[in-house]
Amino acid sequence: MSHMHMSDGVLPWWLWVGGLVCSLLLTLWALARLRNQRRLLPGVAIMAAVGLAAMNIPLGLPIHVNLAALAGIILGPLNGFLAMLIVNIFTALLGHGGLTVLGINSLLVGSEALVAGLLFYGLGGARRLLPNVAVAVLVALMVSSLLVVAVAGVAGVELGTLSAHEHEDDVDNGKHESNFLKTFIIFFAPLVAVWVAVELTVSMLVAGYINKVRGGWFLRGDGS
Amino acid sequence: MNLATMDNLAVNHRCWLQRCSPLAKALFVLGALAFLLTTRSLTFLVGLMIFMVGLALTNRLALGVFLPLVLVPVFFASVFAISLRDWSVGLLVLGRAATAALTVVMVFMTTAPVRILGLISAPMPEVFGELMYFTYRSFFLLLESLNNTLAALRLRRGKERFSLSRVRAMAQVYGMTLVRAWDMAGRQYDLLRLRGLGQGLRISRDWHLRTWDLTLLAALICIGVGWYYA
Structure with missing residues (x-):
C-alpha cells in the first residue's frame, strides 16, 4: 500500500461529503480543459492504467507504488489528478478504499499529482530533470502525508465523540484527540517513511530510465 | 490487483445477482451503505456481514477471491481502531469498513464492468x-x-x-x-x-429494472428491518 486508503465508516459525514464535492469540482475543471485538448486524453488514460498496473509489480515489500507524483510531472497537475481519480475509482470498486470516501482518497492521492506537477514546472521543468523530479516528488509526498494526518485528526475527534457517547461519559475531547493522533502517528510514521523512500527512489529511477531511453521525453511540454 | 480476475468473474460467472439490473445493484449498495454508516450497533454489523457472505454464497462466488479483498480496508481501518483505544468503537469502525467492502466487491464481482462504468460516467x-x-x-x-x-x-x-x-x-x-x-x-x-468513440457513439447504459431486482429489494428491506430493531 503506497498511501492510506481510507475506509468507509471512519470519517465524519461532512468531511467525506466535502471531499466528494471538492473532488467533483476539480474533476469537472480538469475535464473541461481536457475536452479542449483531446490529444492528451490517451496520455491521461494510459497513466491511470499504468498506475493500476503498477500495483502488480512486486517490490519485495508489502507495499506498492502508484506513481501519482510522476503522473503530475508527466501530465501536468490537473491531468495527473484526473488520472489518479480514475485509479481510485477502480480501486474503490475492489474494496481498496471506501466508496463514500472516494472524494477524500482522490484528494489525498491527487494532491501528490497536483503538488508535484506544479512544483516541477515551477522549478523549471525538464531542464534539470533529476533534481527537479526529486524535489517535486519529495514535497508532494510530504504534503500528501500531512494531509492524511490532518484527516486522521478530524476522524479522531469524531470517533472520540462517538466513543464518549457509547460510554455515556464526559471525556475531555482535546486530550482524547491528542492521544488518538499520537497513537495514529506511531503507526503511520514507519509506513510513511518506507513508502516515501520507495516512491521517491522508484520515481527518480523511472524518470532517469525514460530520459536515458527517450531523451527529451520530459521536454514535450504536454503538462504545461 | 485482482482486476483481471474480477473482470472474468463479472462477465462469465452465472448467478442470480448477475440477472439483476446494474441500477438496482447500485441502489442496493447505496442503501446498504446508508444503513451501515448510520448504525452504532455491533450486532447489526455482524448480522449484516453474515448476511452479505450468505448472499455471496447463494451466488456461488469464490470466497477465496472475495474475502481477501476485504482485508485491505480492514487493515487501514484497524490503524484508526487501534489508535482509538476503545475496543467497542474500534470494532464498530472495523465492522463498517469490512461490511462496506464486502457489499461493494460483491456487486463489482457480479456486474459486467462496462455496465458499471456506464453508470459511473452517466452524470459526468x-x-x-x-x-x-x-x-x-x-x-x-x-x-x-x-x-x-x-x-x-x-x-x-x-x-x-x-x-x-x-x-x-x-x-x-x-x-x-x-x-x-x-x-x-x-x-x-x-x-x-x-470505431466511433467520442464521435457520436453513445456509451450504452442499461436503466431497465428486472424481475430479479425484487430479490435485491427484499434483501434491502431485511437489512432495513434489522437496522430499525438493532
Missing part, C-alpha cells in the same frame, strides 16, 4: 466516460505485456528478496511499461475514434 461529461473506457481497455493491454516482462525478469534474476538492485530492476520495468504504453496509446485511441 462525455469525455469522462471515454477516459474510463480507455483506461480499462489499456489496463488489460498493459497487463499482458507487464506479465510477460515480469516472467522474463524472474527467469533471468530468479526469486529474490527486497534489495536496491531489485527496486532498480522494477523501476526499469515501470519505465519500460510507461514508454510502451505511451507509444501504444495514440494508436489505440485513433483506432477507437475510427
